Amino acid sequence: MTIRPESKPWVVQKYGGTSLGKLLDEVCGTIxxxxxxxxxxxxxxxxxxxxxxxxxxxSLLLDCLQCAxxxxxxxxxxxxxxxDSIRDAHLDKLHSFQAYSSNTSDFPLNETVVSVVNDCEEIRKFLLAAQVVGDLSPRTKDRVLSLGxxxxxxxxxxALTIKEGIPARVINLDNIxxxxxxxxLPDQEAEFERLGTGFYHQLAVKIGSIxxxxxxxxxxxxxxxGLMPNSLLRCVGRGYSDLCGAMCAAGLTAIEYQIWKxxxxxxxxxxxKVPSARVLATVTAEEAAELTFFGSEVIHPFTMEQLYKSGIVLRLKNVLSPSGSGTVIYPSAPETDRQVNGTVQERPTGVIFMLSNGYHGQSQSRRRPTAITSKEGLTLINVACNRTTKSQSFLASVFSQLERNGLVPDLVTTSxxxxxLAIQASNDFVIGNKLVLDLQKFGSVSFVLFLLFTADLL
Structure with missing residues (x-):
């Protein structure tokens, strides 16, 4: 029986920049x-x-923003x-499809080439104009980064349309x-403060409908x-595409969200560092969040929030080994049946699977350590309040400076x-960001770099 496209369940796949840059043939031709x-x-x-x-x-666009x-x-x-480098890299990819383009299909390729050139020239003019002024707002920086x-x-x-003959359409979420x-902007900021994570849930519904x-x-x-209130980079960080995929999966009620690395x-x-390390068949959502915090580039923390609310399975897969099972992360929320396009489907429970991999009970606790991860280059910063600063405003001022410098402490002790504060940054980074000078407004500052790495055992 032929399944109509609209009756098929959704799978959302997110591909990182390295996979698309080096392994595009595997992604579009096989996976x-x-x-x-x-x-x-x-x-x-x-x-x-x-x-x-x-x-x-x-990274090149971030360099452009600094130069601007x-x-x-x-x-x-x-x-x-x-x-020029960005434009040429993408045009080289497109020109490699020329051998697959017949006379009847030249138009899609040529149209894409023109579109890429126009997008690059638009950002070039924008950056050069901003360079004259010498200033860019955070949201303007987001608009530049969206080019990538x-x-x-x-x-x-x-690649899908010309090389593989698979129709594809680009969906641009710049204005979502x-x-x-x-x-x-004031209304957006007010809703962002009022809704909290619910802000992303509403975006997920809209993305799913589109x-x-x-x-x-x-x-x-x-x-x-999209242009988030106070900037996407400030609100989410560079891992925003992971969160975007999770929102898309939630909006589509997908049966699985896959992150391909x-x-x-x-x-x-x-x-x-550890040759005997082995792949974990599964971890809990909480463990994945801990691994990310302690230095492993696993998934963006906000991603798990979306999947937890929606009860969607996350699977990490290898582009170089598509048939591998990867690591699966089942939602910690109770599993229930749900409707997809009017059809009741059972969500995979994963209970037996997790039990066989050492997780027990409703809390999915593990009886032995899961993984070891480390952070290198920790700097310890000590700030002693001066006599002219009130103690209650002292702490608020210190953490405000960390926020301005985009730093999140791994460990905090206060009196x-x-x-x-223990932060993952070199001494040069601390000095280069003028963090010491900023903190010296509130008291005396000393800092030291840990040459050894710290490890977290999950």
Whole structure:
């Protein structure tokens, strides 16, 4: 029996920039097509990365933003070179599809090429204009960074359409926040403060409705999801595409959310440092959050919140080994039946699976350690309050400075007039960010770098 596309369950797949940059053929030629027979597939794209993270699209755009805030010919040259590099990298990908493009299908390829060039030139003009002023607002910076995801989606859609003959459509979520909460920035900020995580739940509903409008083409969705109040980077951070995928999965009531990387899943330790480390078949959502906090680049913390609320399974998979089972994370919330397109489906409970992997009881507690992870380069900062500062305002002022510098302490100890902070940053970083000078407004400051790494045993 042929299953109509609209009756298929949804699977959401998020691909990182390295996978799209180096393994595009595997993603578009093998992995996505293998799921389309049984599922509707929604694809979330991060910005393409190069051979190193520093040469990736997002890193180059961040360099552009720094240059745009400094007046001078050197800064102009930096912007020009970075945008040229971004444009050429994406055009090289598109030109590699030329061999698969017949005379009748030249138009989609040419149209994509023109679109990529236009997007890059628009951002170039924008940055050069901003460079004259020497200042960029946080939300304006977000708009510049969105270029990476937009270009990546166009390349992936072209690869599916031209090389594989699979219809694909690009969905740009640049304006999703304005569509849900209106264009007034004060109104957006008020709703963000009032709703908390519910802000993302409302975005998820809207994303789901947009993606599910048509199942005739594979939706290729930007991991960048709009100009958030106070900036997407400030609200979420660089892992925002993980959260975008989770919101998409929640909005579509997907049966599974997959994050594809170049590793088999979550390991018991860093395999680069511990050769005997093995892949974990499953961990709890709480353990995944702990691993992320203690230095492992697993998933964005907000991602688990979305999946927990929606009861959606998360699976970490390897682009280089698509047939592997990866690491599965079942939602900690109680499992119940749900309706998908009017059909009641049973959600996989995972109880027996987790029990067989050492997790017991309703709390899913584990009787032995799960994994070891570490953070290197911890700096201990001690701040002693001066006599002119009130103790209650002293603590608020210290943490306000950390917020401004984008630093989250791993460990905090306080007394009435002293605070000690352990942060993952080098001494050079602390000095370079003028953090010491900022903190010296409130008291005397000393700091020391730990040469040894700390480890957390889960």
């Amino acid at each position: 996505i097509p293998s799921y389309l027979e049984k599922y509707n597939v929604a694809v979330i794209c991060s910005a393409l990365s190069g051979t190193t993270k520093s040469s990736g699209t997002t 805030e400094v007046v001078g010919m050197e800064s102009i040259g930096c912007i020009e070179a970075a945008i 995801e937009r270009l990546a989606c166009k390349v992936v859609a072209a 926040v304005a569509e849900v909460f209106g264009r007034s 993606v599910s409008e048509s199942t005739d083409a594979v939706p290729i969705i930007t991991g960048f999801f 170049e590793v088999d899943g979550i390991f018991t330790a860093d395999p680069r 009435e007039r002293n605070v000690s």
